Amino acid sequence: MALLFLDDAYLKSCEAVVTGVREDGAILTDRTCFYATSGGQPGDTGHFERADGGRIEIVGTVTGETKQQVLHIPALGQPMPAIGDRLIMHLDWERRLKLMRMHTACHLLSVVCPFPITGASVSEDDSRVDFDMAETIDKAEVTEKLMQLVRADHPVSIEWIADADLDANPGLVKSKNVRPPRGTGRLRLVCIGEASSVDSQPCGGTHVRSTAEVGEIHIGKIEKKGKENRRFRIRFGAAPD
């Protein structure tokens, strides 16, 4: 299955051919622009347009047996396609763009707070990142540093490297518990800034193309979760007074 979102996060729709329909209703296709839940970013929703103009509503997207296999989950009671059917897949773009903005904001937070990440979860209007850190940090200060990175409008790009390059640069990985996926021989890096001047780290998610597209964000809350764990919540919009 070709995962088109890996090379073009802005692809809102694409044509595809149905290659399988599982007993539980999940639809498999030869290619997809739908991101499957992974790495803290939820899978896409949207609809499939059939050749006769009918619609199949898609309420979620998850990975199957491997990360290369994407399962599109239809809403209950939708008409089922047959193997070989041609579809046009349409993302709920408004939702996906918010997730891309939030996900990119999480990368910026890891630049502002250079501590090991112990967990992260992206959602449409709120995201959280957990850091292994004991320090107390002022949320207004973090917000200001985040917004400096947003206003600088740094480019965000994708680079593929060989697994061996990662072995030579273990410092690239900021996540404490999650190892980047291995086995395909290459690894996807998300790079921020010209020549990765701001940051680069392995990630399979979808991101906006420049930090300005993240838009206005602020740290809503910093919670203490244990002696050496801090949970940061990122929200859209200006910080409330």
Ligand SMILES: [Zn+2]
């Ligand atoms: Zn990412």
